[in-house]
Amino acid sequence: xxxxxxxxxxxxxxxxxxxxxxxxxxxxxxxxxxxxxxxxxxxxxxxxxxxxxxxxxxxxxxxxxxxxxxxxxxxxxxxxxxxxxxxxxxxxxxxxxxxxxxxxxxxxxxxxxxxxxxxxxxxxxxxxxxxxxxxxxxxxxxxxxxxxxxxxxxxxxxxxxxxxxxxxxxxxxxxxxxxxxxxxxxxxxxxxxxxxxxxxxxxxxxxxxxxxxxxxxxxxxxxxxxxxxxxxxxxxxxxxxxxxxxxxxxxxxxxxxxxxxxxxxxxxxxxxxxxxxxxxxxxxxxxxxxxxxx
Numbered sequence: 001x002x003x004x005x006x007x008x009x010x011x012x013x014x015x016x017x018x019x020x021x022x023x024x025x026x027x028x029x030x031x032x033x034x035x036x037x038x039x040x041x042x043x044x045x046x047x048x049x050x051x052x053x054x055x056x057x058x059x060x061x062x063x064x065x066x067x068x069x070x071x072x073x074x075x076x077x078x079x080x081x082x083x084x085x086x087x088x089x090x091x092x093x094x095x096x097x098x099x100x101x102x103x104x105x106x107x108x109x110x111x112x113x114x115x116x117x118x119x120x121x122x123x124x125x126x127x128x129x130x131x132x133x134x135x136x137x138x139x140x141x142x143x144x145x146x147x148x149x150x151x152x153x154x155x156x157x158x159x160x161x162x163x164x165x166x167x168x169x170x171x172x173x174x175x176x177x178x179x180x181x182x183x184x185x186x187x188x189x190x191x192x193x194x195x196x197x198x199x200x201x202x203x204x205x206x207x208x209x210x211x212x213x214x215x216x217x218x219x220x221x222x223x224x225x226x227x228x229x230x231x232x233x234x235x236x237x238x239x240x241x242x243x244x245x246x247x248x249x250x251x252x253x254x255x256x257x258x259x260x261x262x263x264x265x266x267x268x269x270x271x272x273x274x275x276x277x278x279x280x281x282x283x284x285x286x287x288x289x290x291x292x293x294x
Contacts, residue, residue, distance in 0.1 A: 001026055005064030007079055008071035012096065012127050016068060019132030019154035021050045028053045030060045032071060032079060061086040069095045080107050087114035092146060096121035100172060101165035108164045117142045120164050122171035139167035187252040194246050222279040226272040233260035
């Protein structure tokens with residue numbers, strides 16, 4: 001039977017701890033945030049005889065072979081620093097926080113002298129939706145072995161790279177899409193609400209993606225950018241003006257307008273006779289023109 005310590009007991013920590021305990025792991029938890037507030041949590045009983053025991057950080061480290069750090073992004077380094085004095089070769093320390101590759105490397109360098117094994121983790125998706133089934137990419141020399149263990153005990157993990165920083169780079173770049181789309185949708189709905197059109201607009205977008213694969217829609221957007229950016233720039237400039245008239249702060253809309261304007265200023269369309277077949281043609285042309293910009 002394996003002993004796993006969960007450091008941080010928020011949305012991610014609590015979901016993962018429950019799944020691990022439910023699959024037979026002995027799970028102990030310590031939450032730095034609650035500890036600072038002097039909130040003492042009792043042992044939690046789940047279905048059947050499954051339990052999660054709350055303890056001090058020292059007790060968690062003394063009794064756990066695997067430590068999963070699921071604190072907040074800004075607390076990841078402090079959490080690791082607090083663990084270092086009690087880490088040793090018997091430990092695997094896996095940082096699952098949403099942190100940049102540079103911080104993952106810093107954590108690795110911090111933990112390496114203890115002889116503990118460091119593994120980076122990158123959580124993909126929304127735990128509030130998929131819970132413990134949310135996919136986790138693991139990185140580092142021990143990523144494959146840890147993935148086998150955590151998968152056996154109920155988590156959805158996959159090894160991504162032996163190189164520390166690759167999994168978190170994937171996660172960060174993916175966030176351009178996921179968090180950017182979130183911000184775009186909120187602004188879209190704010191404007192729709194102001195205009196009294198939010199239901200119609202939402203129906204239009206959801207119908208488009210229900211009737212056409214996202215792969216087809218996205219490829220068309222990217223491929224046509226090479227020849228349609230000028231028209232789209234002028235359209236988005238008018239959208240920005242409209243939102244200003246509606247007294248809606250157009251953060252995402254203004255950024256979109258600026259993006260299309262840049263492609264127009266770079267004369268991107270000069271690289272294409274018609275719409276290219278491949279997205280990479282547009283991306284390569286844009287990279288080339290940006291690199292040549294004075």
